[in-house]
Amino acid sequence: MSEFSVDTQAPVLVAGASGFVGSHTARLLCEQGRRVRVMLRKSSDTSAIADLPVEIVYGDVLDVPSLKAAMQGCQSVFYSVVDPRFWLSDPAPIYRNNVDGLVNAMEVALTLGVSRFIFTSTMGTLGINPDGPVTEDIEFNWLDKAPPYIKARLKAEQEFLRYCREKSLPGVALCVANTYGPHDYQPTPHGKMLWDIAEGRVGFTMGAGAPTVDIRDVAIAAVAAETKGKLGERYIIANEFISNRDFAALAAAEGGHKPPKVIPMWFAYCMVGLIQAIMILLRRKDYIVRTSAVYLSNVFQEMDHSKAGRDLDWQPRPIKQTIKDAAAWYATRPQPEK
Secondary structure (H helix, E strand, O other): OOOOOOOOOOEEEEEOOOOHHHHHHHHHHHHOOOEEEEEEOOOOOOHHHOOOOOEEEEOOOOOHHHHHHHHOOOOEEEEOOOOOOOOOOOOHHHHHHHHHHHHHHHHHHHHHOOOEEEEEEEHHHOOOOOOOOEOOOOOOOOOOOOOHHHHHHHHHHHHHHHHHHHOOOOEEEEEEOEEEOOOOOOOOHHHHHHHHHHOOOOOEEEOOEEEEEEHHHHHHHHHHHHHHOOOOEEEEEOOOEEEHHHHHHHHHHHHOOOOOEEEOHHHHHHHHHHHHHHHHHOOOOOOOOOHHHHHHHHHOOOEOOHHHHHHHOOOOOOHHHHHHHHHHHHOOOOOOOO
16 A cells, blocks of 8 residues: 555545435544535535534535535545435436446546545445355446335446556555444434334334444545555445344333344345335335335344454454444434324
């Protein structure tokens, strides 16, 4: 890896700072005394960064001039822009925002001579390993089952790694698992489920499971990747794999409620398949209840984060502590709209 030292006088750009990962990255950078600039849309909810001493630049990753204005003079870029709308019937916006927007940002970064480009990717770009934990070396091997959202995220990461390889983009990718933790203002879908379980509002959960990670540890990994990450490589940022049963039991205990019942996956597929069939008959579009979502809820298994441990000195906290801290923070918030 080429030598790199942080210039605390130079600004850093956090793109997507209104989101969960971006806001926590901006928060950690501010705590470290960095000059933080954030790029937001004018319609963005700024609740997650309202208390931070950041410079706000309004723009859009599909608007190249605004990207140049936001990135001008920045030493590093922390790119956490993502369009998560897996439920869209038309995947074109997902590809535009997740792929074309990233390409625009990388081109601008190369033009302006940015020293580091830290890209928040997803565990969804990793391959499946039936024989053990997933590592970064396992190539994607389930394209036939992947929904459009995953294919778009995969294409984005492939473009990122190609830019690193062929155009010498000084980039590092983070393959992030399901995130939980405090300061989840939106809240995220995973976070809202934790909140609802802790408040006793969930009657059942699927017999699935997934890798998890504390959002604060994601920010720690991103900032560490700036100075310690190997250029052109990706790192698994995932901690413990936990079943929905165990996760729900921990969350429910924080709120003093009984955990929800667990339904088998075959029953979940039947229920969701029926609802999806009705939606199709009614010619509805952009509905969240899809069999692909059920599949994704259980496709990701145990993941090996030892590479991040070695290179980034990354030591994530246990999921039990994350759930406890998240539930405590949610308890201070108004009840979510139904």
